[in-house]
Amino acid sequence: MSLSGLSSEPADAHADQQRWENREGWAARHISDTAPFSLWDEENKRYRMPKGPEYEWCREKFGDGTLSGHGWFIAISTSSPSQPAPFTLGGMPLFLHPPHENQWLWMMPRSNYAHPRVANPCPEVKWEQMAFPTKDQNAEILTALEPLANVHRVIYMPYWTLVELEIGDGREYKDFSLPGTVGGRTTLYHHAEEPFLDRMKGLVSCPRLKGADSGNWFEIGGDEAAMLTWAEEYTKPRSVLGDGEVGVGEWERRSLCKVFGDVSGEMRGVPIVRCKTGEVVGECDVTGGVVECISFGLDGLDGLDAEGWVVM
Incomplete structure (x- = not known):
C-alpha cells in the first residue's frame, strides 16, 4: 500500500x-x-x-x-x-x-453477569459525558477489575462500557455476580467464543487516529463515505513466553470507527481526512469487503500501523 x-x-x-x-x-x-x-x-x-x-x-x-x-x-x-x-x-x-x-442487538453482549447492586470497585474514576476515559483512568479500571474477573478487552462507548472476559482459562462466573457500574459508567460483560467485535457491523478497528476523540468524524476519499469515532478499546497483549504478565498500562489502545456511506472495492489508497482540520491522518484500502487502515502519526506521534476489519 x-x-x-x-x-x-x-x-x-x-x-x-x-x-x-x-x-x-x-x-x-x-x-x-x-x-x-x-x-x-x-x-x-x-x-x-x-x-x-x-x-x-x-x-x-x-x-x-x-x-x-x-x-x-x-x-x-x-x-x-x-x-x-x-x-x-x-x-x-x-x-x-x-x-x-x-x-440494537449487535451491541448487546452474550452474558448476564452485570448487576447494579454489586459494589462499584472504583467509584472515584469518572470522566465526561459521551467521552472516553484517559489512558490512566483505563489503567485504574483494569486494576479495580483484576480481583473480580479475567479481562481480555475493554470497550468504552459513549454511554456504557463493555468488558470482554477471557475464555478457556477455567474461570466461571455466576449470573449477576459482577458490578453493573464500574467507574462512572454502566458496565456489561461478554463471555463467549465469538469475540464481541465480530458482532459489531460496519466497524473499522485501527491504531488510534490523530484527533480520534469520541464523536469526531473522518472522511474517506471525499464525500462518499465517512467514519465516526464510535468507541475506544484496550486489549491485553498476548505475553511472549518468558516475558511474564503485561501491565495494565501497556494494553493496546485502538480506535473503533463506524463506517457511513458507500464503501466500494475501488477505494484503494484513499486518504482518511480529519473533518475539523482537513488534515490527512491516514490511508485506507477496501479489498473484498475488508477496510484496511493505516494511521499516520498516532495522536501526533510518528508511527505507521495497519489493521483490517470486515465491513458488513
Whole structure:
C-alpha cells in the first residue's frame, strides 16, 4: 500500500470543508442533513429524540418505517433511503437500515453477569459525558477489575462500557455476580467464543487516529463515505513466553470507527481526512469487503500501523 501524499498538513483536495457544520464532536452535521432542527442538547451534552413537528418531518422525509433512538445514534428502517443519504439527522449520527433489521442487538453482549447492586470497585474514576476515559483512568479500571474477573478487552462507548472476559482459562462466573457500574459508567460483560467485535457491523478497528476523540468524524476519499469515532478499546497483549504478565498500562489502545456511506472495492489508497482540520491522518484500502487502515502519526506521534476489519 502506497503512503504517498500522507501529510499532517491540510490537503488541497480537502480544503473545502463545507460538507460539515460544527465539524468537531457529537454536534457535527453532514451536508445532506436537511433537518430544520437540531437533536443535540448543548447544555447537557447529549442527544434527544425528535418530537411533535420534528417527528412528522422525519416521517415525510424517510417514510413510515420504525424510528428508534439509542443514546448516541438514531436508526430508521427504510426500503428506499433518500439519495444522497445523510450521515446525520439534526446532527445525530443516523443509521438507515432495511426493515426488520434490529440495530440494537449487535451491541448487546452474550452474558448476564452485570448487576447494579454489586459494589462499584472504583467509584472515584469518572470522566465526561459521551467521552472516553484517559489512558490512566483505563489503567485504574483494569486494576479495580483484576480481583473480580479475567479481562481480555475493554470497550468504552459513549454511554456504557463493555468488558470482554477471557475464555478457556477455567474461570466461571455466576449470573449477576459482577458490578453493573464500574467507574462512572454502566458496565456489561461478554463471555463467549465469538469475540464481541465480530458482532459489531460496519466497524473499522485501527491504531488510534490523530484527533480520534469520541464523536469526531473522518472522511474517506471525499464525500462518499465517512467514519465516526464510535468507541475506544484496550486489549491485553498476548505475553511472549518468558516475558511474564503485561501491565495494565501497556494494553493496546485502538480506535473503533463506524463506517457511513458507500464503501466500494475501488477505494484503494484513499486518504482518511480529519473533518475539523482537513488534515490527512491516514490511508485506507477496501479489498473484498475488508477496510484496511493505516494511521499516520498516532495522536501526533510518528508511527505507521495497519489493521483490517470486515465491513458488513
